[in-house]
Amino acid sequence: MRWTSGALCLIIACAIAVTDYYRHREVAQLTPAPPAPPPPPVKVVEEEVEPTGPVDETLQVLKGDTLSSVLLRAKIDQTQVHDAVEALTKVFNAKDLRPDHQLFVTYMPPKEKGGDRDLLSLYIRPSIECEITVEKGDDGSYRAQKEVKKLIKTTQIAKGEIKESLFLDAKKLKVPPKVITEMVKVLSHDVDFQRDFHPGDTFGLVYDTEKDPEGLLERPGQLSFVYLKLKDKELRFYNFKPRSSPPGYYDLKGSSTRKGLLRTPVDGARLSSGFGSRRHPVLGYRKDHKGVDFAAPIGTPVMSAGDGVVEKVGPFSSYGNYIRVRHNSEISTAYAHLSRFATGLRPGKAVRQGQIIGYIGMTGRTTGPHLHYELIRFGKQVDPKHVKTMPAGKLGGADLSAFKALVASINKRFEAYKPPVQPAEEPDDAEASTPTPAAENDVPTSDELQKADSKKV
Numbered sequence: 031m032r033w034t035s036g037a038l039c040l041i042i043a044c045a046i047a048v049t050d051y052y053r054h055r056e057v058a059q060l061t062p063a064p065p066a067p068p069p070p071p072v073k074v075v076e077e078e079v080e081p082t083g084p085v086d087e088t089l090q091v092l093k094g095d096t097l098s099s100v101l102l103r104a105k106i107d108q109t110q111v112h113d114a115v116e117a118l119t120k121v122f123n124a125k126d127l128r129p130d131h132q133l134f135v136t137y138m139p140p141k142e143k144g145g146d147r148d149l150l151s152l153y154i155r156p157s158i159e160c161e162i163t164v165e166k167g168d169d170g171s172y173r174a175q176k177e178v179k180k181l182i183k184t185t186q187i188a189k190g191e192i193k194e195s196l197f198l199d200a201k202k203l204k205v206p207p208k209v210i211t212e213m214v215k216v217l218s219h220d221v222d223f224q225r226d227f228h229p230g231d232t233f234g235l236v237y238d239t240e241k242d243p244e245g246l247l248e249r250p251g252q253l254s255f256v257y258l259k260l261k262d263k264e265l266r267f268y269n270f271k272p273r274s275s276p277p278g279y280y281d282l283k284g285s286s287t288r289k290g291l292l293r294t295p296v297d298g299a300r301l302s303s304g305f306g307s308r309r310h311p312v313l314g315y316r317k318d319h320k321g322v323d324f325a326a327p328i329g330t331p332v333m334s335a336g337d338g339v340v341e342k343v344g345p346f347s348s349y350g351n352y353i354r355v356r357h358n359s360e361i362s363t364a365y366a367h368l369s370r371f372a373t374g375l376r377p378g379k380a381v382r383q384g385q386i387i388g389y390i391g392m393t394g395r396t397t398g399p400h401l402h403y404e405l406i407r408f409g410k411q412v413d414p415k416h417v418k419t420m421p422a423g424k425l426g427g428a429d430l431s432a433f434k435a436l437v438a439s440i441n442k443r444f445e446a447y448k449p450p451v452q453p454a455e456e457p458d459d460a461e462a463s464t465p466t467p468a469a470e471n472d473v474p475t476s477d478e479l480q481k482a483d484s485k486k487v
């Protein structure tokens with residue numbers, strides 16, 4: 031009776047382990063994982079005799095592990111561990127071993143009780159691109175072989191309805207979490223995630239993934255299109271790379287989702303002097319005023335006009351205490367005559383729009399407390415008044431033509447895509463055991479699209 035119940039428990043435990051494995055497979059696929067589902071590790075009961083044939087086992091790398099410690103823990107013969115690791119490190123840098131890695135070993139059980147296991151082979155997949163096998167030769171020596179996989183890029187389309195949340199509903203369509211996070215970021219300037227959603231709202235994405243030739247491992251790639259249809263608005267954002275600036279997301283009209291610069295980088299300040307020629311209050315003669323002045327009491331906080339990186343911070347000739355922030359390859363802003371800087375501000379530090387970077391003062395050549403603010407485009411001061419939006423934020427010329435072609439191409443494919451019919455509401459368990467196929471389409475990748483489209487214009 032005790033035997034029967036013991037065996038029953040073992041069977042149930044195995045069943046749970048197998049179910050658990052399949053449940054977590056989705057997660058495992060995002061990180062390097064086995065090429066084939068390994069058999070669940072079988073706990074060897076003391077009284078039982080070890081099997082006589084080769085045994086496969088999956089060894090989990092834990093924090094602080096080395097290749098040797100993982101193998102020694104699995105009771106592999108010490109000399110063999112040394113030799114196998116020596117062979118392995120010829121093709122794999124031991125420093126690259128991470129706790130999410132697994133070693134798949136095949137060994138012969140010890141011939142007598144308490145003996146060491148005889149390592150036949152070892153397999154590790156340190157990344158989606160790379161596969162390493164170590165095998166024991168007839169002479170007992172170990173030889174390692176590394177195979178570099180050629181990844182296949184595919185474009186995926188997903189379309190769905192928001193029932194719970196954008197994140198959960200997109201996840202149900204097998205969109206990788208990294209891609210969903212990117213989507214949320216793209217939408218965050220235009221959507222209030224707390225209030226804007228209503229039943230019946232729909233969303234869609236076009237994104238790339240890379241798969242190994244066996245189609246077992248997948249890595250999320252670029253998100254090229256985001257679609258959101260709300261009760262009162264429809265949003266479409268396209269990933270596009272202008273010729274002279276980094277890629278970004280643009281709406282149908284070719285406006286960047288990146289926020290424009292703040293008009294007034296000082297709260298509650300009054301514009302005291304505009305851009306252009308004027309009699310200089312200190313020098314007395316006419317001089318071009320290369321910025322705009324905002325008068326405000328000493329100590330009034332000054333904010334960064336946009337997201338960017340601090341380029342210069344410190345005293346700078348007649349500017350007094352000076353900060354320059356680079357926003358992109360084209361635009362920087364400068365802040366002068368400051369009384370002091372925000373703590374921790376130094377060149378190379380990233381700042382957000384609206385972040386306090388300094389305080390109004392009257393250092394340098396000035397008659398009274400004010401902020402001298404400059405908008406610098408390609409290294410030259412320009413009048414902020416004439417810069418309607420941040421210039422890099424709006425596509426024009428050849429960029430705009432290329433963008434329009436990309437928009438037409440993505441729209442056409444997106445509209446044509448019919449999502450597979452989702453099974454009716456099922457309990458969570460059913461979803462795990464019968465995964466719906468990922469929205470996969472035999473369409474060119476977004477790179478190819480962009481290339482093809484730029485040829486047309």
Ligand SMILES: [Zn+2]
Pocket residue numbers: 303319321322323401402403
């Ligand atoms: Zn000024």
